[in-house]
């Protein structure tokens with residue numbers, strides 16, 4: 319059978335909406351709700367939230383003797399207010415793993431726990447070249463010399479507190495989404511790109527009047543960036559877990575922005591060989607543009623489930639994302655390839 323056409327306009331429009339919905343790990347609910355809202359338009363899917371806050375959609379398939387789960391995560395890197403400084407600016411604690419220079423100069427939203435969200439930007443303390451000269455270049459970016467400069471009149475701790483900002487408030491980095499000639503440039507394509515592929519795969523089946531071969535569960539994770547997202551919430555009936563997350567692009571990698579990648583090994587070791595081989599075979603059969611790769615510094619929600627005791631075969635696929643955990647970029651070709659692969663899997 320041939321894979322039905324993917325609605326790329328829908329894919330891009332859902333992805334844009336999701337990227338523009340701030341969702342640092344710990345405050346990912348808005349992105350979970352955005353995804354839930356989109357899935358509500360597909361009657362026949364039953365939706366529920368786990369107690370941990372993940373979204374699980376179930377679609378009863380032609381058969382139910384070997385149910386399948388798929389996961390992608392809606393949470394992203396971010397920060398929390400660590401300290402309100404005496405000059406009114408904010409020290410941050412990182413949420414997830416990234417280097418400070420990757421967000422330097424970025425706009426941000428501070429979700430004041432007892433006030434309205436405040437705008438600001440992430441800067442090195444010694445930001446001005448006219449004041450600090452060579453130090454602007456030479457200083458190593460660390461937790462204690464990076465800060466949020468709020469777009470509000472404050473020069474003291476008290477004035478900042480009067481804005482409703484407290485220690486522990488969440489900070490989201492602006493995605494700065496731009497789409498040009500099929501290139502999608504934005505923060506947090508990890509892993510919103512893959513949430514979009516999973517939702518687009520559901521729409522593809524619906525539009526074609528098809529349903530999955532096996533009963534399938536879509537798990538939209540909300541704690542992946544800190545390592546334990548899918549540790550809970552994958553239904554115990556699932557026999558396989560297809561983890562859909564970005565592929566690491568860079569020197570020494572086979573992955574690129576125009577293909578989907580099957581990751582056979584990352585920091586957590588090899589994935590399930592049998593399921594990986596099955597995915598390879600599906601991609602070959604359907605002429606899906608794909609690569610096979612190994613990621614050197616990478617962990618996934620598939621491994622989170624394994625470590626939590628999940629007894630399933632796990633495999634990992636996803637679109638190539640350049641400059642991951644930085645100002646990321648992928649291409650529509652990779653998103654379509656990933657979606658086709660998911661559809662082929664669901665129909666297999």
Ligand SMILES: [Zn+2]
Nearest residue numbers: 508509563564
């Ligand atoms: Zn990810």
